[in-house]
Amino acid sequence: MSGFVFSEKPITIESGEGATLVADDGTEYLDFGASYACTPLGHSHPAVTDAVQEQAAELTYVQASYPVETRTETYEKLAALAPGDLDNVWLCNSGTEANEAAMKFARAATGEEKIVATKRAFHGRTLGALAMTWKQKYKAPYEPLAGGIEFVEYGDAAALAETVDENTAAVFLEPVQGEGGIHPAAVEYLQSAREVTAEAGAALVLDEIQTGVGRTGTLWACEQADVVPDVLTTAKGIANGLPMGATLCADWIAEDFGDHGSTFSGGPVVCAAANATLETVVEEDLPAHAAAVGDDLRERLQAAADDHDLPVRDVRGSGLMVGIEVKRGANRILRDLAIDQAVLALPAGRSVVRLLPPLVVDEADAERFVDAFVEVLSG
Secondary structure (H helix, E strand, O other), X not given: OOOOOOOOOOOOEEEEEEOEEEEOOOOEEEEOOHHHHOOOOOEOOHHHHHHHHHHHHHOOOOOOOOOOHHXXXXXXXXXXXXXXXXXXXXXXXXXXXXXXXXXXHHHHHHOOOEEEEEOOOOOOOOHHHHHOOOOHHHHHHHOOOOOOEEXXXXXXXXXXXXXXXXXXXXXEEOOEEOOOOOEEOOHHHXXXXXXXXXXXXXXXXXXXXXXXXXXXXXXXXXXXHOOOOOEEEEOHHHHOOOOOEEEEEOHHHHOOOOOOOOOOOOOHHHHHHHHHHHHHHHHOOHHHHHHHHHHHHHHHHHHHXXXXXXXXXXXXXXXXXXXXXXXXXXXXXXXXXXXXXXXXOEEOOOOEEEEOOOOOOOHHHHHHHHHHHHHHHHO
């Protein structure tokens, strides 16, 4: 008997350290996917391991109605690190839950129903978040979904301004579309979204599930556009592989959020992991490191594509969130990278190889990836 949701790869992972994963046959794989950006500090980071073990020995779980020092510390850290005044924190277990909460909070605070999302967007797989996700293959088997969702072209400020009106509860945007193919938003587009939603009295919700915690070269991607949303959602890398999501809200959202909750909101063990992760990311200035290594990686990839006449249409991204648009199937390239080169990466649709390595990778790791990529595409 086995799980039926995931299509399992023919590689059984036994251990990991840093940017390396080790299979049961002893093969060491360079991890340039970080399980969809979930391990920014790499695998088995000692700060996270120690924090989790110490907390598990004292208290594994108590529900969030009872204050726990570890959870309170997570609230305080996220509030302090949040952009602007987003110091109201709700903790959950995933990005989907964080976005579901943001939908509810925005509708409750505004009294409106309409939510504007973008084409190519991906916001989650539960019925509310799924309704804001663009690709029909994710949605078709589960319809009807939540109503009141309108889609506009990503990056088109005029279309967004035309769609947002006094009946709009929220606009949901990814500062860099991930599942949609690694498309960074222009600074002007995010700034226009901020202006349009403020004028309409709607909430601007920035989905930083994948872009947050230093991934794009700043702690939050929205900082690069000098934009503070009304709600910011984050997850994936926040607890270095343990399940945590968070919805960070401005006061006007938090004052009238309706009725919401979660049994496992802010479990002490997961909070301990998050505290250690956030501390390490800040103390080691990993966002700046991600910016530098990401620039180096994209430059190497573009140079290799030009020098070797590789079937590459585009290399794009921000920090260590990189997309390589190829002229042939991405999944076949990913298979060959894993089997022939012991390098793991991810798809973003059929034609984009997505790179989301741990933020601790260095230029030598970038060079190894590029060499492996050239070998596979030249073969």
